[in-house]
Amino acid sequence: MTTSDTRRDYLQNQKSSGRKLLGVFPAQFPRELLWAFNILPVEIWDPPVEIAQANAHLQPYICSIVRGGLELILQGKSSLVDGYLFPHTCDSLQNLASIVNDHLDTGKPCFFFYHPKAVDGQPAREFYRNQLTQLIDRLEQHFGSINIERLQECIQTSRRLYSQLNELFNLRKQGLLQITNSDFYATLRRSEFLWPTDYISELELLLTQKCVKPLPSRAVVLSGILPNPPEILSLLDQHKIRIAADDLLNGQRRMTFLPTNANDPLEAITDAYFAQPPCSTKDSAIAERLKHLQKLTVDSKSKGVIFNIIKFCEPELFDLPQLRAGLRSTGIPSLVIETEINQVLSGQIVTRLEAFLEMIGD
Numbered sequence: 001m002t003t004s005d006t007r008r009d010y011l012q013n014q015k016s017s018g019r020k021l022l023g024v025f026p027a028q029f030p031r032e033l034l035w036a037f038n039i040l041p042v043e044i045w046d047p048p049v050e051i052a053q054a055n056a057h058l059q060p061y062i063c064s065i066v067r068g069g070l071e072l073i074l075q076g077k078s079s080l081v082d083g084y085l086f087p088h089t090c091d092s093l094q095n096l097a098s099i100v101n102d103h104l105d106t107g108k109p110c111f112f113f114y115h116p117k118a119v120d121g122q123p124a125r126e127f128y129r130n131q132l133t134q135l136i137d138r139l140e141q142h143f144g145s146i147n148i149e150r151l152q153e154c155i156q157t158s159r160r161l162y163s164q165l166n167e168l169f170n171l172r173k174q175g176l177l178q179i180t181n182s183d184f185y186a187t188l189r190r191s192e193f194l195w196p197t198d199y200i201s202e203l204e205l206l207l208t209q210k211c212v213k214p215l216p217s218r219a220v221v222l223s224g225i226l227p228n229p230p231e232i233l234s235l236l237d238q239h240k241i242r243i244a245a246d247d248l249l250n251g252q253r254r255m256t257f258l259p260t261n262a263n264d265p266l267e268a269i270t271d272a273y274f275a276q277p278p279c280s281t282k283d284s285a286i287a288e289r290l291k292h293l294q295k296l297t298v299d300s301k302s303k304g305v306i307f308n309i310i311k312f313c314e315p316e317l318f319d320l321p322q323l324r325a326g327l328r329s330t331g332i333p334s335l336v337i338e339t340e341i342n343q344v345l346s347g348q349i350v351t352r353l354e355a356f357l358e359m360i361g362d
Ligand code: SF4
Pocket: 026, 063, 064, 065, 066, 089, 090, 091, 092, 093, 225, 281, 310, 312, 313, 314, 315, 316
């Protein structure tokens, strides 16, 4: 496997090798459980499809992630997968899950994962554990019994993977990674469809880009759902601005913590979930999100925060005014841009971004 292999070729090869594929919608799901079933999670965030049929099933004010995911299914472009997994990330994705499961005849099983809308406390932990058990039960009905030893091995693999990711995030924070924002996220996002051991090999390669002295670059924090449209990254690259840390749902918000050493594998997965940074889709307190953003900015010596909000993303939009006001009160400038996935950045957004970069200075 090389980084030039296309996603489809890779998936085809995985399938030919006997692995099952599950199309997984954003964002948080217990990937170790799927690996233990020899299932490769294939995440569906921003498929490159022209919207033609999805609008007939959706209200106009729905985000482009949901619209794009539904279009992918309607166009039959997800035919390789053996089923779909819908985490309960937000109402829009829940709505999509109902449309696909109840109204479309895909001929593939749908699985659901309801993570708790509470970030701590024993009842929330019990709820999460219970969801893990229910997901195992449902997967066993389609893919055979889970092997607990195999699950333990997957937890070990996950620890290796997440500790490498943490090392990468740390190097990036210190400016010790000789790589553009575009290339960094291109590699990071290959976690969305690579088998973990293949992904670990790619991360090892990326870690060789480590440099001895920090790069002379201005830094910002990127917040939002995912680094799309990709022009945002190339624009920052052109202006020699480094994303030193991110608060992306598709990035550090879900990739920071590794399963603990708990003997019970489900406990290890649960620990990792509850150790993750605060998130709008888990109803985290805004004060916690603000504290987290301030810490990311200060620790990474960033000059400001760019919120890249996907249009109609309610969870993110609800938190935004208070987050910005809180940042402002501590002297951290921020910019909000609203984008649709896979759309070219408008001239107006480019101008606003460039004005913000000029404003935060050297
Ligand atoms: S962009 Fe926002 S509204 Fe859309 S799926 Fe993600 S969390 Fe839900």
